[in-house]
Amino acid sequence: MTTDGLSLADQLSGGDLSPYRHFTAERWAEFRADTPLTLSADEVERLRSLNDPVDLEEVRRIYLSVSRLLSAHVESSQALFQQRKHFLNFPEAIKTPFIIGIAGSVAVGKSTTARVLKELLARWPSSPKVALVTTDGFLLPNAELRKRGLMERKGFPESYDVATILKFLSAIKAGEGKVSAPLYSHLTYDVRQGEYLTIDRPDILIFEGINVLQVRDLPEDGRTIPFVSDFFDFSIYIDADETMIHDWYVQRFMRLRETAFRNPQSFFHRYSQLSADAARAIAEGLWANINLKNLRENILPTRPRADLILRKGSNHLVESVLLRKL
Numbered sequence: 001m002t003t004d005g006l007s008l009a010d011q012l013s014g015g016d017l018s019p020y021r022h023f024t025a026e027r028w029a030e031f032r033a034d035t036p037l038t039l040s041a042d043e044v045e046r047l048r049s050l051n052d053p054v055d056l057e058e059v060r061r062i063y064l065s066v067s068r069l070l071s072a073h074v075e076s077s078q079a080l081f082q083q084r085k086h087f088l089n090f091p092e093a094i095k096t097p098f099i100i101g102i103a104g105s106v107a108v109g110k111s112t113t114a115r116v117l118k119e120l121l122a123r124w125p126s127s128p129k130v131a132l133v134t135t136d137g138f139l140l141p142n143a144e145l146r147k148r149g150l151m152e153r154k155g156f157p158e159s160y161d162v163a164t165i166l167k168f169l170s171a172i173k174a175g176e177g178k179v180s181a182p183l184y185s186h187l188t189y190d191v192r193q194g195e196y197l198t199i200d201r202p203d204i205l206i207f208e209g210i211n212v213l214q215v216r217d218l219p220e221d222g223r224t225i226p227f228v229s230d231f232f233d234f235s236i237y238i239d240a241d242e243t244m245i246h247d248w249y250v251q252r253f254m255r256l257r258e259t260a261f262r263n264p265q266s267f268f269h270r271y272s273q274l275s276a277d278a279a280r281a282i283a284e285g286l287w288a289n290i291n292l293k294n295l296r297e298n299i300l301p302t303r304p305r306a307d308l309i310l311r312k313g314s315n316h317l318v319e320s321v322l323l324r325k326l
């Protein structure tokens with residue numbers, strides 16, 4: 001029986017038919033074994049996003065085991081590469097980057113997870129070069145979104161320049177050096193025209209964004225085009241109940257109103273001048289009309305495609321972990 005025939009609940013349950021093994025956070029924490037904690041409390045504080053309370057204990061409890069698991073995957077991919085080199089009698093072949101995709105809703109805490117993992121992975125004894133790219137840089141500029149009537153669809157599949165994402169990942173996987181990724185500003189709520197992050201043959205690339213596990217309809221003209229996730233060696237979905245993510249989104253918005261929105265350059269500056277109740281109503285509207293809709297229609301349906309699901313409970317702490325069976 002294929003997993004397609006299973007309900008989402010069956011797929012995510014720990015039952016025999018589930019493609020996942022299911023662990024409590026406490027059991028998952030044991031898999032860190034002797035993995036050393038290479039981050040300090042100050043460094044974790046620096047890496048976390050606004051309203052994300054992740055701390056050193058959470059890194060020890062959850063992310064050290066994730067780091068150890070990823071290390072096993074990277075090592076086995078390197079071993080396979082060596083075997084392939086021998087098989088093809090191609091001694092000059094160079095290993096291309098190992099790509100990790102991180103997906104999940106707006107406000108679920110993907111950025112913090114991605115930044116913590118980047119630092120943990122870079123501190124492995126082999127000191128790999130680790131790069132982090134977020135997909136917001138690949139959003140269409142606001143001017144283009146306005147022209148297409150898509151300003152209320154920011155984050156939906158049609159708001160991204162998918163062709164450029166695929167070109168970027170193809171270049172990385174082809175082993176090209178100095179590949180550019182466009183950048184986004186949450187302050188101006190727009191892509192940063194002409195500003196790029198240059199990636200030069202990393203050992204590992206973390207590619208983070210709400211859309212990274214999405215599949216699109218195939219074109220009718222018979223062309224075959226890859227999905228973003230075809231380039232991934234491993235994928236992680238950050239999960240939580242939508243009521244919790246709603247609370248995190250609104251709380252974050254209310255904190256941004258006291259901080260980033262005060263900056264006159266902020267796209268949301270006008271909301272810093274509103275009463276708390278009026279600002280909360282704006283946040284509720286953005287959540288319900290854009291982000292929740294996108295979560296239900298386009299993000300949550302991609303969860304069963306992930307290799308690892310980190311499921312958060314209240315206070316952003318991971319309470320269970322699902323790992324795809326091999």
Ligand SMILES: Nc1ncnc2c1ncn2[C@@H]1O[C@H](COP(=O)(O)OP(=O)(O)O)[C@@H](O)[C@H]1O
Binds near residue numbers: 049104110
């Ligand atoms: N309007 C905003 N102004 C400033 N920073 C923001 C704004 N919205 C989101 N951010 C920051 O952008 C980052 C990405 O947020 P988001 O896309 O919601 O994903 P996640 O919460 O899963 O990391 C986070 O660090 C968040 O704090």
Ligand SMILES: CC(C)(COP(=O)(O)O)[C@@H](O)C(=O)NCCC(=O)O
Binds near residue numbers: 290291
């Ligand atoms: C920029 C985002 C789509 C996130 O994009 P990602 O980094 O996941 O590609 C999101 O933060 C956003 O702006 N959503 C639109 C509705 C809102 O303002 O919350």
